[in-house]
Amino acid sequence: MxxxxxxxxxxxxxxxxxxxxxxxxxxxxxxxxxxxxxxxxxxxxxxxxxxxxxxxxxxxxxxxxxxxxxxxxxxxxxxxxxxxxxxxxxxxxxxxxxxxxxxxxxxxxxxxxxxxxxxxxxxxxxxxxxxxxxxxxxxxxxxxxxxxxxxxxxxxxxxxxxxxxxxxxxxxxxxxxxxxxxxxxxxxxxxxxxxxxxxxxxxxxxxxxxxxxxxxxxxxxxxxxxxxxxxxxxxxKLGRKQLTLSLQAPLAELPPALSTFDLALATGGEELVYTYDTKAERTGITTLLQALSEAGIRFSDLRTSQSSLEDIFVSLVRDRS
Amino acid sequence: MKTLDTSPPGINWPAIAAIYRFEMARTLRTPLQSVVSPVLSTSLYFVVFGAAIGSRMQAIDDVQYGAFIVPGLIMLTLLTQSIANASFAIYFPKFTGTIYELLSAPVAWWEVVIGYVGAAATKSIVLGLIILLTATFFVPLRIAHPGFMLMFLVLTAITFSLFGFIIGIWADGFEKLQVIPLLVVTPLAFLGGSFYSIEMLPPLWRTVALFNPVVYLISGFRWSFFGKADVGVAVSLGMTLVFLAGCIAAVAWIFRTGYRLKN
Known part of the structure; x- marks a missing residue:
């Protein structure tokens, strides 16, 4: 050069x-x-x-x-x-x-x-x-x-x-x-x-x-x-993914045993959403699933989604307005 | 605050030289279109009007008709070639998009104009001199005021290159690029006394002709050859300078506002 x-x-x-x-x-x-x-x-x-x-x-x-x-x-x-x-x-x-x-x-x-x-x-x-x-x-x-x-x-x-x-x-x-x-x-x-x-x-x-x-x-x-x-x-931030679990029985609130996880209830307690970092050394998925099983929470389906750049734009713009 | 160590203060000479060289190289790549074709068409005028028809015409102001039309023919070429060269030179970068580089460069508008108009005027002047040389093969010529002849040649080349530059910026399609030269300049040049003295016109048309700026150019230029003019030489010079000043003002406005160049 x-x-x-x-x-x-x-x-x-x-x-x-x-x-x-x-x-x-x-x-x-x-x-x-x-x-x-x-x-x-x-x-x-x-x-x-x-x-x-x-x-x-x-x-x-x-x-x-x-x-x-x-x-x-x-x-x-x-x-x-x-x-x-x-x-x-x-x-x-x-x-x-x-x-x-x-x-x-x-x-x-x-x-x-x-x-x-x-x-x-x-x-x-x-x-x-x-x-x-x-x-x-x-x-x-x-x-x-x-x-x-x-x-x-x-x-x-x-x-x-x-x-x-x-x-x-x-x-x-x-x-x-x-x-x-x-x-x-x-x-x-x-x-x-x-x-x-x-x-x-x-x-x-x-x-x-x-x-x-x-x-x-x-x-x-x-x-x-x-x-x-x-x-x-x-x-x-972009590396974050979400794991969504469809529960067999809706939850009114999160059990205290799961308070250490980044969890949120969605669609009236029928879904449990776990946000994790794909770039982290541990995603925590295995431990979460174990904890769920120990707490007796059963789920019928699961899916993961990754926030795309487009999603980031949309959420950023929405946050500002 | 930093200053650029290699950037010359004041005038960006390398940029002017780069544009000028670029434009001259473009001409040299197309010698048939740039040089041979205008010389050929002018020669045809000499053969038809000078030799064939001119031999049956009486002398005007004691000047043999074949010689009488020489200054007008040179002017005709000067006008059309200056406009064609300069308008195409600036229109083409706009058309292809390469003008981005010109707009992003550390150049002042007048440096861009000097580069493009300087090159276009140079070509016209060289062409004018070539045609003058060609003319000497057909008719006996004398030049009464060579200094004034060169001055009119240079002034006209610069003025109409500027005019062409403005047309090139204004035009947003190939049709517009052609419309002014074909529909305005060529008629004005033909009616401006290239082939006759406006003294030969009926009184009414003589007055109308005085509104044609090309009359003053041709008259002044012809005076520098034969010492005879339709209008006073000072008026000719004055009108040329007025038109030149008008073109410079228009170009300054274009670059200040970014008209047809920038959004």
Whole structure:
């Protein structure tokens, strides 16, 4: 990966590299894409922005990168306001948009060099060579972009975003329609960049991706950031499962012998719901079933369910309203 | 607060150079369309109007008809090629979506304009000079005021490249991209005195013609060749500059508001 420009200005671990406050966006159609978003991205982290389609992920990224005008609110990137000091802010940012949009007749090397110039950097053939090699594009350097496969074009877009040695990299749905090999290459590259001090913000609607890559996860739904959490903590929440037992005889209340378990009665005492953590060393299912048997509680059926990302969204949104 | 160590303060020269080079490379990839085709069509005009018909026409202002039409033909090419080049240059990234990079780059609107309009104007000027050279094979030419000739050439190329740039941003389909050049600019250019002096028109139409901005361009340009003009050369220059200023104001407004570029 390109050597990152070494700035030694001391910066505390808590000072955000991107700071979004009170950001709203209402499109001309009247659609409110963002409703007062506040978000801090820490320097050097991999931040995954999760959310269903139409949640506002791309709008948020587009505003930070200068593609969409904000309605109200401010964004600071690398310490610079994205509107009043857009040159300095944008020079620090690299963007790989979701849509596969490239020139057709340019060569790979020319288009990457073009990007570097556009972002105000002097020509540096050695650096462009390194970026192309890192993305396995060096063999294709003199090919016209239109002759490349979809996966190769995606690599070209990443190379363009890295050509000016950005300190912040946005990857909007980087793995949409991408094969396994490129996905692996991409995650390797993201880790290398992070090791070089680059802050990476990626959007996805796959929880597995966030799980694999991110340090922190933000969940956006209907234009609002409804949760920002360390990945480990979020995984614990997402990792919860429920075991529902249909009882032969309804219970009026939980017997004291079962008070140590995370139990709840449902549907008028006909069902017993046990919530447990799949990531824990012990789920406690065996002991629960033993305790139930000892307490003489019989059940006619059982089922387990796992809270999906969609469920988490729904419950989070419901909790807020 | 940090500053970027490699980012030049003030003007983003690398960006202007990158856009300019990108656009020039696009032209060089398509020499048939960019250079050969305009030269061929102009040569056809010389053969038909200059040699075939022109030999039966009387001289205008003591200038042989074949030579008389040279400045108008160059202007005609300059107008249409400037508009076509610049409008396509900015329309195409909008159409394919690659404009995202331009919008996310640390460039000021006028740097983008200098890159695109500079390249489009360069092509037009080179083309104009090639046509001028071509013309010398068909008719005897003298240029009374070469300095003014170049100035009108450059000013017109820049002004109409800017105009084309505006059309390219305004257009949201290929039809709109064509409609202004075909339905407005070409008629104005033909009626602007490319092939005749507006002195040859009946009085009423002469007055109407004065509302055609192209009349001033062609008149001024023809004056730089033959020292004779339909309208005063200062008026020609003034009208060109007014149109240039109008285009610059429109482009500034477009980028300030994000019109047709940003949501």
């Amino acid at each position: 390109p050597p990152m420009s070494q700035t030694t200005t001391p910066q505390t671990a808590t000072s955000p590299i991107i700071s979004v406050s009170g950001l709203t966006k209402t499109y001309a159609s009247g659609f409110q894409a963002l409703k007062s978003v506040d978000l801090d991205i820490r320097k050097g982290e991999i931040f995954a922005l999760l959310g269903p389609n139409g949640a506002g992920k791309t709008t948020l990224i587009s505003i930070i990168c200068g593609l969409v005008n904000p309605t109200t609110g401010t964004v600071r990137a690398d310490g610079h306001d994205i509107v009043t000091d857009y040159r300095a802010a944008r020079a620090a940012i690299g963007l790989v948009p979701q849509e596969l949009t490239t020139d057709a007749f340019e060569t790979v090397r020319a288009t990457v060099g073009f990007s570097r110039g556009l972002f105000g950097k002097r020509k540096d053939p050695a650096l462009v060579e390194q970026v192309l090699k890192d993305l396995s594009l060096w063999d294709k350097r003199d090919s016209q972009i239109r002759t490349l496969s979809g996966g190769m074009k995606r690599r070209v877009m990443i190379a363009k975003a890295l050509a000016h040695e950005p300190r912040i990299l946005f990857l909007d749905e980087p793995t949409a329609g991408v094969d396994v090999e490129l996905r692996q290459d991409m995650w390797q590259m993201v880790r290398r960049l992070r090791d070089n001090g680059v802050t990476i913000i990626l959007t996805t609607h796959y929880i597995e991706e966030a799980e694999e890559m991110a340090d922190r996860v933000g969940v956006i739904s209907k234009g609002e950031i409804i949760l920002v959490e360390d990945k480990v903590e979020l995984m614990r």
